Amino acid sequence: MSLMLFGDKSLDLSLPHVMGILNVTPDSFSDGGSFSSLDSALFQTQKMIREGASIIDVGGESTRPGATPVTMSQELDRVLPVLEAIKERFDIIVSVDTSTPEVIRESATLGAGLINDVRALERAGALEAAAQADLPICLMHMKGVPQTMQVKPDYSSVVADVSDYLMSRVVVCEAAGVERSRLILDPGIGFGKSLEHNLVLLSHTEHFKRLGFDVLIGVSRKTMIGDVLNLPVDQRLYGTMGANAAAYTKGARIFRVHDVKPHVEMLELMSRIEREV
Numbered sequence: 420m421s422l423m424l425f426g427d428k429s430l431d432l433s434l435p436h437v438m439g440i441l442n443v444t445p446d447s448f449s450d451g452g453s454f455s456s457l458d459s460a461l462f463q464t465q466k467m468i469r470e471g472a473s474i475i476d477v478g479g480e481s482t483r484p485g486a487t488p489v490t491m492s493q494e495l496d497r498v499l500p501v502l503e504a505i506k507e508r509f510d511i512i513v514s515v516d517t518s519t520p521e522v523i524r525e526s527a528t529l530g531a532g533l534i535n536d537v538r539a540l541e542r543a544g545a546l547e548a549a550a551q552a553d554l555p556i557c558l559m560h561m562k563g564v565p566q567t568m569q570v571k572p573d574y575s576s577v578v579a580d581v582s583d584y585l586m587s588r589v590v591v592c593e594a595a596g597v598e599r600s601r602l603i604l605d606p607g608i609g610f611g612k613s614l615e616h617n618l619v620l621l622s623h624t625e626h627f628k629r630l631g632f633d634v635l636i637g638v639s640r641k642t643m644i645g646d647v648l649n650l651p652v653d654q655r656l657y658g659t660m661g662a663n664a665a666a667y668t669k670g671a672r673i674f675r676v677h678d679v680k681p682h683v684e685m686l687e688l689m690s691r692i693e694r695e696v
C-alpha cells in the first residue's frame with residue numbers, strides 16, 4: 420500500500436491508475452477539439468468515470484508538436500469552468516495539465532487534485548504557485564518547446580539526461596518547500612524525443628521508479644506508436660495498450676490515456692496476476 424493524497428482524495432499507487440484525457444483545446448492532437456463545449460466535456464468526463472478512470476486530466480493548452488501557444492486568459496477560460504463543473508457533479512480527482520502560475524493557483528482553489536506540468540514548473544511563478552497549492556505535482560521532461568521540439572532531438576544518453584533533468588527539478592521543488600512525497604515523475608514521451616529515444620525511455624521506466632518516485636506515462640495514440648505500427652492516430656489503441664503494459668511491468672502506475680475502459684480492464688488483470696504470490 421502506498422497512499423498518495425490528491426486533494427481531498429487519495430490513491431494507492433501500488434496499484435495502477437488510469438488518467439483519462441479531457442482536452443478542452445480546439446486543436447488537441449487526437450480528438451480534434453471535439454470537447455470544446457462544456458456539455459460535451461462533462462459527457463466525456465462521465466463516460467471516463469464510468470469506465471473506471473481514477474483521474475481526469477484537463478488541459479487548456481495543446482502542447483503537441485507545432486501547437487500554437489495560448490494566452491493565460493484563454494487557458495483560464497477553457498480550464499476553470501470545466502474544472503468547476505466537474506467538481507460540482509462528480510466525485511473524482513481532477514488533474515490540471517498546465518504550466519501557468521495563475522491556472523495552477525485558480526485550479527487549486529477550485530479543488531484540483533493534481534498539477535500536471537509538462538514544463539516541470541519552469542515558467543516564472545509556477546514553482547511558487549505549486550508550492551503554495553499543496554497538491555501533488557507531476558514533473559515531466561520536455562526538451563525545447565512544442566513548436567520545435569521534434570526537430571532532430573539529440574541526447575548524449577537519453578535516460579541519464581532526462582533523469583538528471585527531472586532530479587534537478589526535484590531539488591528545486593524541495594528547496595521551495597515541496598516534499599518529495601508530493602512529486603510524480605514523467606519522462607515526457609513525444610516531447611523532444613525520436614522514436615528510439617521514446618522506446619529507450621519506456622524500456623527504462625524502472626530507472627525513474629528506482630529514483631524513489633511514482634511514474635506517470637503518457638504515450639496514448641502518440642507518433643511513436645504510429646512510427647512502429649505505421650497506423651494513423653485513430654488506430655493506435657492496441658499499440659498504446661502494449662506500450663502501457665510494458666511500462667506497467669517496469670513500474671509505471673499512472674497512465675494518461677484517451678481510451679479508459681480498455682486500459683482499466685488490461686491493468687486490472689495485470690495487477691491481479693502480478694500480486695498473486
Ligand SMILES: Nc1nc2[nH]c(SCCc3ccc(S(N)(=O)=O)cc3)nc2c(=O)[nH]1
Nearest residue numbers: 448482483484559605607608609637641642
Ligand atoms: N504528464 C504528462 N502530461 C501530458 N500531456 C500531454 S499532451 C500531448 C501532447 C503531445 C501530443 C502528441 C505528441 S507525438 N508527436 O509524440 O505524437 C507529443 C506530445 N502529454 C503528456 C504526457 O506524456 N505526460
